[in-house]
Amino acid sequence: MNSDNKKCNFHYSARRAVNFAALGASLLSALFGIFFLFWILKDVVVSGFPAINAAFFTELPSPPGVEGGGLANALLGTLMITVIATVIGVPSGILAGTYLSEYGRKSRFAFAVRFLSDILVSAPSIVVGVFVYAILVKPFKGFSAIAGAVSLAIIMLPVVVRTAEEMLKLVPDSTREAALALGAPHWKVTVHIVYRGALRGIITGVMLAVARVSGETAPLLFTSFNNSFWNFKLTEPTATLTVSIFNYAMGPYEDWHQKAWGAALLITVLVLSITIISRLIVRGRTQQ
C-alpha cells in the first residue's frame, strides 16, 4: 500500500516535471522572439541616432568617399512613390474588396479572387519587381518613379482587398436591408452606409498596407532604381530610402554605413509607429 502510493507519487511528479519543462520551453520561445525584437531595435536606434541631423533631411548625397551630405532626395522619392502607389493601390483594392463583400460573397469567382489575393500577399516581392521591369522599364527604356510606384501598388493591392472585405463584412446585413427598404439604390447603400460603417477598419487596413510597402526594397531595385540628385519627374529614376540603405550598407565607406543606419532608423520608426497606431485603432473598436 505504502510503496504503491510512493510509486504513484513518483509517477505524478515525473509528469509534473515534464509539464514544467514543456511550459518552460514555451516561455523560452516567447523570450527568444522578444529578445531578437529588442536586439534589432536597440542596434537600429543606437547606430542610427547619431546619423540623424539637419543635413540628413535637407541635403543631397555627397559624392562617394566625401563625408557629409544627406538623403533629402531619397526621402522625397520614398514619399512620392509611396503616395502614388497608395493612390493606385488603395481605390482598386477597396473596390475589389467591395465586390467580394457586397456582390460576390460565396460565388466561385469570389473564392478564386480571395485565394489568389492570399497567395499574392505572400508572393516574393522581388518577382513583382521583375514583372514591372518587363512591362514598364524595358519597353520605355529607362527606370522610372512610376514603375516603382506600380510595383508597390501591386504589392499593396491584395493586402487592401482582403482587409477591405473583412471590414465591410463586419457591417451587419440588417443595416444594408434597412437602407434598401427605404428605397436607396444598392450602390448608394454601399457608398453611404456600408463604407461609412466600415470606415475605421478600412483606414486601419490602408495604414497597414502603407506601412508594408514603405519598407519594401526588392521591387524598387530595378524599377525606380536610384538617383543622386533631386528628381520630380515620374519618368526618371528616383532615389528611395530603402534602396539607399541597400547601396550604402553594401558600400565601402564608414560614412555611408552611418547614413544607412540613419535611414534604417527612420524607416523602422515610421513602419512600427503606423503598425502600433493602427493596432490601437482596431482595439479601440472592439472594446466599444
Add this chain to the structure above:
Amino acid sequence: MEFSGRHKSARFDDALFKGVTFFFALLVVLLMVFIFIILLKESMPAIRQFGLGFLYTNEWDPVQQRFGALSAVYGTVVSSIIAIVIAVPVSLGIAVFLTEMAPKRLRVPVGTAIELLASIPSIIYGMWGLFVFAPFLAEHVEPLLIRYLGFLPLFRGTPLGIGMLPAGFILAIMIIPFISSVTRDIFLMVPPMLKESGYGMGATKWEVIKNIVIPFARSGILGAVILGLGRALGETMAVTFVIGNSHSISASLIDPATTISATLANEFTEAVEDIYLSGLVELGLLLFFITFVALALAKLMISRFSYKGERIG
C-alpha cells in the same frame, strides 16, 4: 413618370457600380495570370537556349553566357529548410505560450511584440544581419561549431559569419511571427470541451497540449509551416546581405552561397546581355512557381480550419 425615370437611372447606376467593382476584383486574377505570362515570355530566350539543363546545371558564367540555376535553387531550398527547422519549434512554443500558458495580462503585449517582429522591413533584418549578427557569429558561434562539430562536413570552413547558416537563422526570425500567429489562431479554435475533458481525466497542461490540442490542429499547423516556408523561399533583402552571393555549392553550411532572390537582387541591373537578363527572369519565374505552389498548399490546409467555426473579426 418621373418616378420610373429615377428608377431606371438608379438601375443603371447600380449596374455600373457593380461592373466597376467586378472589374477590380477581376484585376487580381488577371494580375496573377499576367505575371506568369510576362515572366514566361521574357524567359523564352533562356528556356530555348538552355532547355531543361537550366534546372540541373550549376554553371553561372555571365562572361561565357552559360547559366544554370542549380546553385541558386539549392541555396533557396537549403536556407529555407534551416529557417523552418529553427522557426517551427520556437513558433509552436510561442503559440502554446500565448494560448495556454501566459497570464491574460501578458497575452496582448507579448503577442504584439511577436507581431512587430513581422512588421520590421526585411532590409533592416539584412543590414542588422550584416553589421551586427554576422560579426557576432564569426567571433563567438562559428568557431565553436567548427571546433566541436567540425567532424561533420556541414561545419567546415572559415568563420565569416556570412553564408547559408546565418541566412537561414535570420529567415527563421522573420518567419516566426507568421507561423506562430496562424498556429495561435488555430489553437484557439480547439473546442474547449475537448480540453476540459482532458483536464477532467487528470491530464497536465502539457499532456492536454500534446495529446489533444496538437493532434486536433495538426493539418492547420502543417499549413502554417508551409506558409512560413513560402515566405522564406521568396525573402530577398535579408538574405542578400548575409548569404555571401557565391554561385558554388558547398556541403558546409557556414560557407557563402546564394539564393534565387539574392541573385536577382544583385545581378539584375548588371545584366546587359539579353540572354543573361532572360536567364535571370527565368530564375524569377522558377521562384514564383515554387512559392505559388507552396502558398496555395498552405492556404488550402489552413482554410479547412477556418471553415469549421464561423469566426467573427
